[in-house]
Every structure is written in C-alpha cells, then in structure tokens.
Amino acid sequence: MFGLPITWGDVLDILLFAGILFGIYQILKRSGATNLFWGIFAFLAVWVFIRNVLHLGLTGAFFDRIIDVGAIAIIVIFQEEIRTFFYNLGSRFSGRLTFRDRTMSNEETTRQTAMMIVRACQDMSRTKTGALIVLAGHHDLKAYADTGERIDARLSTRLIENIFFKNSPLHDGALIVDNNRILAAGAILPVSKDTTIPQSFGLRHRAALGITEMTGATAIVVSEETGHISVAQIASLTDIATISDIDESELLPLVIKALGMQ
Numbered sequence: 001m002f003g004l005p006i007t008w009g010d011v012l013d014i015l016l017f018a019g020i021l022f023g024i025y026q027i028l029k030r031s032g033a034t035n036l037f038w039g040i041f042a043f044l045a046v047w048v049f050i051r052n053v054l055h056l057g058l059t060g061a062f063f064d065r066i067i068d069v070g071a072i073a074i075i076v077i078f079q080e081e082i083r084t085f086f087y088n089l090g091s092r093f094s095g096r097l098t099f100r101d102r103t104m105s106n107e108e109t110t111r112q113t114a115m116m117i118v119r120a121c122q123d124m125s126r127t128k129t130g131a132l133i134v135l136a137g138h139h140d141l142k143a144y145a146d147t148g149e150r151i152d153a154r155l156s157t158r159l160i161e162n163i164f165f166k167n168s169p170l171h172d173g174a175l176i177v178d179n180n181r182i183l184a185a186g187a188i189l190p191v192s193k194d195t196t197i198p199q200s201f202g203l204r205h206r207a208a209l210g211i212t213e214m215t216g217a218t219a220i221v222v223s224e225e226t227g228h229i230s231v232a233q234i235a236s237l238t239d240i241a242t243i244s245d246i247d248e249s250e251l252l253p254l255v256i257k258a259l260g261m262q
Contacts, residue, residue, distance in 0.1 A: 107260070113155055113180040114255040120160035121222055121229055122248055130171070130224030131164040132204045134189070135258040136178040139215045148173050148187030155182050164222075174207065174219075180259065190214055197243070201230070205243055208232040212241040218258035219243075220251075233258075 021041075047067060051060040117133065124131050134141065149170060153159065155177060163185045164171045173186030192209035208219035212232040219232040221243075231254060232243040246254070 109180055110259045111256060113177075114252055114259055116155055116157045117160065117177070117220070117255050118248070118252050120157045121220060121251065123157070123161055124164060124222045125227045125229055125248070128224055128227040129161070129164055129166065129222060130204060131160075131220075131222040132174040132189075132208060133160070133220040134174050134176045134187075134208075134211055135218045135220070135255065136176060136183070137217055137258050139217045141176050141178060141183070141211075141215060141217060144174075144187050144189060144211065144215075145176050145178075145184035148176070148184040150184050151182045153182045155180060174211070177259070192241070194241075200226075201243065205230055205232070209241055209243045212243070218254070220255070 044067075047060075047063045050056050050063060117135075121131065121133070123129075134144075159182065160175065162168065163175055163182075170186035174189050175185045176183045176187055189207040190210040190213075191203070191206045192213055194206075194209060194213075197206060197209065202223070202225070204221045204223075208221045208230070209232045211217055211219055212234060216234050221230040221232070222228075223230065228245045229248065229251060230243055231246045231251070232241060233254070234240070235242050
C-alpha cells in the first residue's frame, strides 16, 4: 500500500509482539503499576526513534546502556509477578499433559460432592459464617495444603460447616477440596495484589483471588459480614483471575465444572 513489502511473517511478528505487550500490561495492571508500563513503553519508543530514525550514535549508545541495566532492574523488581506468570503457565501445561495417579470420580459422585459443597455454602450464607473453599480441579495444591492441617477426609456438608464454625481452630484458613475429598483445612493462601478489587471484599476474597491467580484453581468465599457468596475463577477468554458475587442458583453448575476438571 505504501510501497513497503509486507509478508505474512511481518503480520505474525506484529501480532506476537502485541500479545507480549498485552501480557506484560496485564501483569503490571494486577500489581497496580500500569503507569510504569506506559513509562517504559514511552522510553522504548524514544529509544527506537533515536536509534533508527535520527541515527544519533552518542545518545543512542547512552540509551543502550540504560536499556541493558533497566531490563535487569525490571526482572528484580517484578520477580514475584514473573514467577507467578510462569508458575501458572507451567501448572496448566503439566495439568493437561501429566498423568495423574489417582482414580477419577464419575459424574454422579462429582455431582453429589458439588451438592454438598453448595448446601454448606447456602447454610453458612444464611448464618453469615465466613468460609473459603478452594476447588483444586486438575491443579496441584499440595504445597498450599501443607501450610494447614492435612485431613484427607470424605467430604460432607456437616464437616464443612464444622470446620468453618466460629469456634473451630481451623475456621480462619482455607479448605482445599481435591479429588472429591477434603485435602486440608486451615491452609494459608497467597493474597492478591490486584488494586481493582472492590473495597467491600475482605481478606478472604483477596486470598481467593490470590490462589486463583497463582494456580488457576476455583475458590468460593462466603462473606462473614454480608453472607454473600463470591467465586474467584479464571476468565475463559483472557486467563485473568476475577472475583464477583454469585447467585446461589449459579453456584451448582460452576462447582460441578470445577470439580469435574472441564
């Protein structure tokens, strides 16, 4: 169009670079550092302009040194976010390709387990009993289970409610469900640094979003203040963790999907 030969490789290159930039933007957005992203982007644009358009050798060399040091500085500053990104990516990849040495529950067992979880959440919602339940699905949460009390018990509505009873020593932590069983209770989860979380959401909600960001697992929260039920999950199209209040009628199919590893 403008006398420039454009190939399919050029188009792919542009799309791939745009995807990388978008991924970096999403990582920094969750850390509340979007201004830093645009600052870095503006600096790179100036650097490219000086090197490739103005051809200023001395100034370009100075900018080159800043770029070399700045890349290392960014890795050091955002090492936790970068680690989270690759941990999440590796967890999903291995979860799809690695053979899991465990017996898969059939659809009826999964549905019964989901019904017990939903009933427990409904009961705790009515009594405003705070709760945090993590559904592992195909994600490996053993490292987080080790931070609490290992239970490995058959799941039931009453057991869930007893664990989150206000006088229970395990009610403040998270309950982890894996392979239709209670793997652990009182587990400590990473807290999300997402600055867009509504102020009405408390520490349980931030922990639910944190474990979802780190592993892709689904987390259910019952608010101790309002009794509202919230769910943290990965958005299917964007791979970004979100958390929002949910109607009780919507909870059952969501839990079935999370337990069934669909």
